[in-house]
Amino acid sequence: MMTETQDARALPGLAYTSEDLFAWELERFFRQGWLPVGRVAEFAEKGTQAAVMSAGRNILIAGTGDGVNVFVNACRHRGHELVAPACKIRRAQVWCAYHAWVYGLDGELRRAPRFEDAAERDPQGMGLLPVRSAEWNGWLFVNHSRDANDFSESLGNLTDILAPYHLGTLKQTSTEVYDVHANWKLLVENYLECYHCPSTHPELSKVQRTVNGEGFTSTGMWLGGSLDLKNSAASMSLDGQGPAWTFPELDENRARQVCYYAVLPGLFVTAMHDYVVTHRLDPVAPDRTRVICEWFFPEELLTSPGFTPDYAIDFWKTTNQQDWEACSSTQRGVSDPRYIAGPLASHEEELYTFLRALADAYRIDSPLRPLWTDQ
Incomplete structure (x- = not known):
């Protein structure tokens, strides 16, 4: 994966406000994905x-x-x-x-x-x-569409990577639907970097490290990486507390990591050692995105005496609201005709890769394709 972000810049404001570009993306990225x-x-x-x-x-x-x-x-x-x-x-x-x-x-x-x-x-x-x-x-x-790649080909190696979580057997416990006043790309960009975490997510930053993450090698239509839980935290919760339970097939390192997977163009899968949270994106307008957030737990944990999923639900409700406010604020900023796109930080590598894929699709008038698999 390329990491030469020193000369890279964010997209111009028009990329987040144009009705014509939004219609083009809806057709090329979403309806063909x-x-x-x-x-x-x-x-x-x-x-x-x-x-x-x-x-x-x-x-x-x-x-x-x-x-x-x-x-x-x-x-x-x-x-x-x-x-x-x-x-x-x-x-x-x-x-x-x-x-x-x-x-x-x-x-x-x-x-x-x-x-x-x-x-x-x-x-x-x-x-x-x-x-x-x-x-x-x-x-x-x-x-x-009728000409997209088979779904398994689109996913590449993600199915194997997520196998220890047994996603198909997890039980859904809660759903929250949000109307976010921001372009869908701003939500993806926000998900792909934790540069914003210390200032935007004080609760998250108390339980999860925000630097020195691991980027994953993808062979499909997804990007992702991991960040470690802090030593003092048992889980991703507001107080860092959680059940003493781990998906049995996770190795010791992965059991202490929070893993973020952006399945493009419209699904986030965040996997922890004890539960999984997903976000589905449904673009509504250039400046509006409907987000469906869902929480999933293993049945063994849900049926254990005294267990409640509230620790995870409360944590991500807080984190979600912080993210949506940040993305909505960014939408207002990039909508100003005087806005000039700024540079990317050296550690915004996943974001840089996503923006390169967008730019390539715009250039050749094509659906999103995983440029990162060619590196």
Whole structure:
């Protein structure tokens, strides 16, 4: 990975304010990338049907009992939504309320009242339009394009790196949704550096070291690194206290590290020795990003006598609010037409790598690609 940050600068303000660039990024980065839309368990029960917005696209997730199918949330007749926005229902079949067309949970057209030859009108059939999807460690990802790399190829070596945490078996305990008044890139940039930690996160800085971190070697569409817990801290909590429990497969060094993984373009996975926190990014506008934060714990810990996850939930609620205030303030600053992008610090290496990938994508009019795997 390149570390020549001495001449590097942040992006110009226009990169965070332009409506045209935001629309371009939404199309190139988000709609052509793999995006998390939730945990498979949320939708898998047979007959569950949920309407979810993903990168501005309306999708229908249908549970089959064994998994899920994902479709464009539009009837093949006249395009009426099959499930109302942000709603979840349970029904044995997919039913359009406009003209009563009926589809199976597999998306096949089953009935079109008084339109018996509907299925014959199109040589490809009149089933619901599928959306590419993949399941990974309990999460459901979708891809709105037809030419993206396979999801496993996109992840590279991340699956193996995260294997000791057994993410697919973890239990979700809490969810917080934030409306952050900042461009999505500012949130990624903030996540990729801890230069801001001593001044922005006094609570975090009491329990985690903020320098001398380890950068991870990535072979996929992700960037990340780790920072050590301080010797006085048992966990990432407001008082540094936590359960005497560690994921059994973590080695001694990793058990004392907080590991940060930015799965681009829209998922942060923060893994500690006793729990995992994730943040999903949903860009709404050039200066607004919806963030879904979720906490996950091993069942063994959740069912232990007297255990409560509040220590982790309270800690990250505090940290989140500090980050969102910092990012929102930065958004206001870069929006001033007099703003001039400043230099990067030598230890902002992951941020530098991310900005290089952005600049390369802008230059050749392409989706984000992992330049770091070529180093």
